[in-house]
Amino acid sequence: MTKYVITGATGGLGSRVLKYLLKLVPASDIIVSLYNPSGATQEIKDSGVEIRRGDYGDPASLDQAFAGADKLLIVSHPSMTRELRVQHHKNAIDAAKRAGVKHVYYTSLAFASDSVAFLMQAHLDTERYLKASGLTYTILREGIYSEAYAFYLRFFYPAEDKSEAVIPYSDGGIAWVSREDLGEGTARIMGGFENQTLLLTGSRSITLKEIAAKISSLLGRDLRLVIASEDEYVRVNVGKDGQPSEEFLRTWATTYKALGRSELNVVDPLLQQVLVRELKPFDETLKEAVSFQVQ
Numbered sequence: 001m002t003k004y005v006i007t008g009a010t011g012g013l014g015s016r017v018l019k020y021l022l023k024l025v026p027a028s029d030i031i032v033s034l035y036n037p038s039g040a041t042q043e044i045k046d047s048g049v050e051i052r053r054g055d056y057g058d059p060a061s062l063d064q065a066f067a068g069a070d071k072l073l074i075v076s077h078p079s080m081t082r083e084l085r086v087q088h089h090k091n092a093i094d095a096a097k098r099a100g101v102k103h104v105y106y107t108s109l110a111f112a113s114d115s116v117a118f119l120m121q122a123h124l125d126t127e128r129y130l131k132a133s134g135l136t137y138t139i140l141r142e143g144i145y146s147e148a149y150a151f152y153l154r155f156f157y158p159a160e161d162k163s164e165a166v167i168p169y170s171d172g173g174i175a176w177v178s179r180e181d182l183g184e185g186t187a188r189i190m191g192g193f194e195n196q197t198l199l200l201t202g203s204r205s206i207t208l209k210e211i212a213a214k215i216s217s218l219l220g221r222d223l224r225l226v227i228a229s230e231d232e233y234v235r236v237n238v239g240k241d242g243q244p245s246e247e248f249l250r251t252w253a254t255t256y257k258a259l260g261r262s263e264l265n266v267v268d269p270l271l272q273q274v275l276v277r278e279l280k281p282f283d284e285t286l287k288e289a290v291s292f293q294v295q
Ligand SMILES: NC(=O)c1ccc[n+]([C@@H]2O[C@H](COP(=O)([O-])OP(=O)(O)OC[C@H]3O[C@@H](n4cnc5c(N)ncnc54)[C@H](OP(=O)(O)O)[C@@H]3O)[C@@H](O)[C@H]2O)c1
Pocket: 007, 008, 009, 010, 011, 012, 013, 014, 015, 034, 035, 036, 039, 054, 055, 056, 057, 075, 076, 077, 078, 079, 088, 107, 109, 142, 143, 144, 145, 148
């Protein structure tokens, strides 16, 4: 019997990994390590898996959460602060070692190994630490969520009366992939793939300009993608949706530098091979999002 521990199971990705892992192994073989066990969803409570508390910021809790695990999925911490994020991931890797975990799976991101994107730096630090840990590992470079398109289009939401999305530096292809497909693929990959770095992407790349055109045709009104200077992008976007600060926007600007280097313009067939079916097309996710947002 192999015991699995899944972190982040209340989140968008981890909840899907759990959903599909439950189709592959008995619930009695699965433990979920939750940051906040009182926030366990009804699906988790009804599934029959064991629930433990595991806070990446509290190593002692991770010792208890990972005890007896053979395979551990570390879902990356949802923070933009590089140092904090890396420290949390190191805490989880160290705890996995202490607990005698046999194989650690880590959810990294699909930017390049020499990425200029700020977002990728914490993942690259973690990848290096995990590889040097001596643990058997699999690094899953998860593709960019199709559901996150509005974030890359600078918070373009169709319900708003907005005709331009302003970005700095460069547009570029992104091999968007749905969180559902990533969740199922990640669950299936937890059967093997020792000491490998895998790239999980959608089956085609689509640029932000192409997405703007798709939204225009869905809405019947014009949306233009404008590539401006970094200062102009900051001026236009600061204070929009969720009130991104200037500091955040300047950090996020590095994402568009990475697009200009085609870092996300890479299609890898692996996910489709693992799922043995077609992936959910980006256009389907976009249609769902646009019709939801204009309701
Ligand atoms: N590929 C992409 O396009 C993309 C996009 C966005 C993010 N990401 C990255 O991928 C990860 C997974 O994505 P997601 O959509 O599942 O994110 P999410 O929905 O924000 O889920 C994050 C999970 O992390 C848990 N968590 C928060 N603080 C923690 C702590 N101190 N210790 C342990 N767990 C903690 C959360 O628990 P609670 O529910 O209790 O807070 C939640 O279960 C994110 O965390 C982020 O690093 C990737």
